[in-house]
Amino acid sequence: MNLVLVEHDRGVLSDLSHEALTFARRLDGELDAVLVGEEARGLVDGLGASRVHLAVDPRLDDYAPAAWAAALATLVESRSPEVVLAAGSDRGQEVMAHLGARLDAPVAANVVAAAGGDPFVVTRQRWGGSLLEEARVHAPVKLLTVAAHALAAEPAPASSPVVEEFAPALSDADLVVKVVRRDEPQAGKIQLGDARVVVGGGRGVGSAEGFAVLEELAGVLGGAVGGSRVVTNLGWRPHADQIGQTGARIAPELYIACGVSGAIQHMVGCKGAKRILAINKDPNAPIVARADYAVIGDLGEIVPAIVAALRSGG
Amino acid sequence: MPVVTGIKGIEIADGRLTARREAGGGWEVFEVPLPAVVSVKEGINLPRYPSLPGQIRAKKAELERHEPARREAALEKVRLLVPQEERATVQVLGEGADAAPRVVEVLRELGVA
Numbered sequence: 001m002n003l004v005l006v007e008h009d010r011g012v013l014s015d016l017s018h019e020a021l022t023f024a025r026r027l028d029g030e031l032d033a034v035l036v037g038e039e040a041r042g043l044v045d046g047l048g049a050s051r052v053h054l055a056v057d058p059r060l061d062d063y064a065p066a067a068w069a070a071a072l073a074t075l076v077e078s079r080s081p082e083v084v085l086a087a088g089s090d091r092g093q094e095v096m097a098h099l100g101a102r103l104d105a106p107v108a109a110n111v112v113a114a115a116g117g118d119p120f121v122v123t124r125q126r127w128g129g130s131l132l133e134e135a136r137v138h139a140p141v142k143l144l145t146v147a148a149h150a151l152a153a154e155p156a157p158a159s160s161p162v163v164e165e166f167a168p169a170l171s172d173a174d175l176v177v178k179v180v181r182r183d184e185p186q187a188g189k190i191q192l193g194d195a196r197v198v199v200g201g202g203r204g205v206g207s208a209e210g211f212a213v214l215e216e217l218a219g220v221l222g223g224a225v226g227g228s229r230v231v232t233n234l235g236w237r238p239h240a241d242q243i244g245q246t247g248a249r250i251a252p253e254l255y256i257a258c259g260v261s262g263a264i265q266h267m268v269g270c271k272g273a274k275r276i277l278a279i280n281k282d283p284n285a286p287i288v289a290r291a292d293y294a295v296i297g298d299l300g301e302i303v304p305a306i307v308a309a310l311r312s313g314g
Numbered sequence: 315m316p317v318v319t320g321i322k323g324i325e326i327a328d329g330r331l332t333a334r335r336e337a338g339g340g341w342e343v344f345e346v347p348l349p350a351v352v353s354v355k356e357g358i359n360l361p362r363y364p365s366l367p368g369q370i371r372a373k374k375a376e377l378e379r380h381e382p383a384r385r386e387a388a389l390e391k392v393r394l395l396v397p398q399e400e401r402a403t404v405q406v407l408g409e410g411a412d413a414a415p416r417v418v419e420v421l422r423e424l425g426v427a
Contacts (some may be wrong), residue, residue, distance in 0.1 A: 131396060133391055179344060192339070247357065277407075291404050295409070296406065302413065
């Protein structure tokens with residue numbers, strides 16, 4: 001049996017969990033899902049799992065990484081799964097790291113393929129996906145996280161799962177790190193991670209003021225504006241707008257990269273984009289080679305011309 | 315010891331640490347007692363690079379050496395591979411502002427304009 005941690009935030013399923021479930025359905029063996037907290041009860045039917053384990057405890061009313069790992073550890077103990085998987089999200093990686101420490105077992109992070117066997121062989125992303133590693137997992141229970149956006153999530157097959165509630169073995173120490181409050185995103189602002197169009201700017205934008213034309217283009221297209229690490233480090237954009245390995249991962253229909261050179265760390269953040277349009281004065285910039293479309297020239301002239309053409313309907 | 319990973323904001327007051335982490339366009343906040351372990355993400359601050367006098371002083375600093383207690387890797391690397399590039403070849407739509415009408419055509423084809 002294989003166990004998938006299904007990530008949610010106060011009862012809202014995370015998109016990456018669908019990818020982890022899709023990955024898990026392709027493995028040999030039965031699929032059991034795990035949900036942590038009473039708020040997740042409404043999610044049990046949509047997972048395509050034959051059995052759903054629901055961790056119930058009044059203290060599990062918000063995300064607490066060590067407590068989530070304790071819940072998984074309780075199931076590993078009682079159910080002896082072969083593989084335990086989580087999404088390759090911040091939370092998934094964090095919970096699996098805690099679980100690995102508890103079980104004294106290795107975690108194979110950012111896995112893109114699992115060949116199985118004994119020893120258990122996986123292929124996983126390293127260095128933000130710029131290299132792949134084939135590795136053997138030597139442990140009685142294999143702990144994996146599924147690389148984000150490495151496979152397309154498939155809809156879950158209809159299932160009427162058996163729901164089994166359980167009380168995880170929690171200590172007070174497991175609840176010390178817990179979300180105590182949130183600063184919610186600005187209402188009405190389109191989030192980078194959800195936008196259908198992202199307009200990104202790099203050093204070539206020239207200044208914080210240079211982003212005005214990018215804002216305008218994003219406004220016309222109903223998209224969001226982001227930036228490379230250079231522009232957030234220079235203070236031209238807030239850090240929350242950074243696209244890349246250590247910033248936001250985007251997956252829009254179209255990413256319009258303006259004056260972005262295309263460093264590997266940036267490309268990791270935008271590889272989920274279906275199409276890339278590069279606007280750059282340097283035809284040899286790495287971003288141009290990785291783009292689907294390119295316009296060569298000064299973005300300060302090109303972007304306003306595109307905005308004008310869109311507005312005039314031409 | 316409490317662990318908070320991937321944070322982009324940190325405040326320490328009265329023996330407690332408040333950590334902010336990006337989540338869904340907003341922030342989630344953790345409060346933990348000290349001592350605690352945190353891992354920070356790029357963007358938490360602007361790095362200060364060591365000054366030249368600082369570098370000279372550092373050269374004279376005494377080095378403490380520790381031998382890590384190693385054990386056999388339970389996650390064993392077999393080989394590294396370079397992933398296959400899936401991207402099609404780039405289509406250059408034009409140069410300068412004159413390319414704008416062609417760009418708009420493409421935006422319409424893609425259904426985003």
